[in-house]
Amino acid sequence: MNELLQNLVKLQSLEFAGVKDKNAEASLTELRGKIPPQILGHYDRLVAHGKKGLAAVRGQVCSGCHMQVPLGVVMTLKRGQDIQLCENCGRYLYLPEATKAEVPKPTAKPGPARKPRKSKGPLLLV
Numbered sequence: 001m002n003e004l005l006q007n008l009v010k011l012q013s014l015e016f017a018g019v020k021d022k023n024a025e026a027s028l029t030e031l032r033g034k035i036p037p038q039i040l041g042h043y044d045r046l047v048a049h050g051k052k053g054l055a056a057v058r059g060q061v062c063s064g065c066h067m068q069v070p071l072g073v074v075m076t077l078k079r080g081q082d083i084q085l086c087e088n089c090g091r092y093l094y095l096p097e098a099t100k101a102e103v104p105k106p107t108a109k110p111g112p113a114r115k116p117r118k119s120k121g122p123l124l125l126v
Helices: 003-017 022-033 038-049 071-079
Strands: 054-058 091-092
Touching: 003 022, 003 038, 003 054, 003 091, 038 091, 054 071, 071 091
Parallel strands: 054 091
Antiparallel strands: none
16 A cells, blocks of 8 residues: 555544544644645545545445445555545545455365266167
8 A cells, every 4th residue: 555545544543533632633734744735635525524535445345335446446556556536435445454364275175976877777779
């Protein structure tokens, strides 16, 4: 995930956490200084309407509106080249960090035993 999206995720988590202390205020102003004004303006408009400004993409679905995201958008997010907006809800999209849980390797299970074919008896040729 590129630095801009990381800053947006941190900003959203601080704003929606509801913590009101001096350290949080300083962190908010520092993060807002790192984000370009156009992106921050769009984010603030979404927040003013009571929405979150960012949504994670899980399984090619926007977690904000639960609509399918085009594969090209997901690939752009994976490459980290550019930020992307959801075409449906307008939120900034990001890919959450993949957990490093080990996935067990699939074991080859034998399929169900096949029944032997029934024979129709001996073939008679006439």
